[in-house]
Amino acid sequence: MPSATASPHADAAACVLDRDGVGSLVRELRARGRTVVGPTERDGAIVLAELESADELPYGWGVELEAGRYRTRRRADTAAFAHSAGPQSWKNFLHPERVRQWTADRAPDGGLTVRAERPEPVSFAFLGVRPCDLRAVQIQDRVMLGGRHRDDAYGERRAGAFLVVVECTEPGATCFCASMDTGPAARPGYDLALTEVVDEAGHRFLARAGTEEGADVLASLPHRPADDITRTRAREGVEAAAGRMGRTMPETDLRALLAGTLDAERWNDVAARCLTCGNCTMACPTCFCTTTEDVTDLTGDHAERWRRWESCYDLEFTHLPGGSVRSSGRSRYRQWLTHKLGTWWDQFDSSGCVGCGRCIVWCPVGIDITEEAHALHREALEGGAGGGEDAAS
Incomplete structure (x- = not known):
């Protein structure tokens, strides 16, 4: 535009x-x-x-x-x-x-x-x-x-x-x-x-x-x-x-890769390191999720509604009367990565990642989206990953 x-x-x-x-x-x-x-x-x-x-x-x-x-x-x-x-x-x-x-x-x-x-x-x-x-x-x-x-x-x-x-x-x-x-x-x-x-x-x-x-x-x-x-x-x-890029993505169909590795062992590995802090979503130039907050003054005579950024890493992001849909750090990291590289295509006809690297730099424990994609690709090639797991686990 x-x-x-x-x-x-x-x-x-x-x-x-x-x-x-x-x-x-x-x-x-x-x-x-x-x-x-x-x-x-x-x-x-x-x-x-x-x-x-x-x-x-x-x-x-x-x-x-x-x-x-x-x-x-x-x-x-x-x-x-x-x-x-x-x-x-x-x-x-x-x-x-x-x-x-x-x-x-x-x-x-x-x-x-x-x-x-x-x-x-x-x-x-x-x-x-x-x-x-x-x-x-x-x-x-x-x-x-x-x-x-x-x-x-x-x-x-x-x-x-x-x-x-x-x-x-x-x-x-x-x-x-x-x-x-x-x-x-x-x-x-x-x-x-x-x-x-x-x-x-x-x-x-x-x-x-x-x-x-x-x-x-x-x-x-x-x-x-x-x-x-x-x-x-x-x-x-x-x-x-x-020719001097510091990182690469695997040369494969990332959309298909993420769809086919929902129960990969690698998700457990990254979950052990991820703090679910949401820094990657805050720094990402395409993440767009928001929530609303209503606030009042002490008298109750004045109220405001604010919209603010929200993160899919927040436990309350998918809260329903029965609890959070994605209660584990594993499921929340997987949601972010599979949406960014895979299901974004289904919603918006493009990838949600532009390769800027901000999520890598501003992750406090140094989790690297390209490293995770390569690891999932290797696991898929070795036959150790497949689909079918419930998305909330």
């Missing part, structure tokens, strides 16, 4: 922005009334926050990632986007963690006034969207807007969002977007796409438009025609990134 129709300029010759050109991009987007959100270094992490200028981008910062580990580090160059996915995703802005839905106040005569909460209109510009996260936004679009139960609040936030994708040239140790076919090159759906190049010729960005609005914004910026060296370095950087 790009912010404008596909542009006839999308396949036209790319151009080059220098570092000052990215500064002009932020100024131009802000001048058009947009709230620019992008990466910045803060409190030992690369976080997403509103940017007042491009000077706040994490120039010269990189990250070191591993299962259950995240550290920022200084780079030897001035690259602004040579870092992997941080603790947040664009979901935090399009599908916020906590939203008030309505308030109710009791009148002196005993009547009740209920006011629906309408979100303040925001025209976002997301700068630095990774290709895997672009795919995650598109998946969220399908979930939130593509069925009978449309989320209008999400639709309002998403409708005007201007997406500036930055292609990945330096994947992290937990990245596997190449296995999920979501990166490291940008796919259609962006307004602007940038590829950062830092070499002996300087610091610059190969830029191209994907929509009419993107072409209009790009035309307003100081730029020069793309030269062959910049084109080549940009292409080589993205191609090299595809």
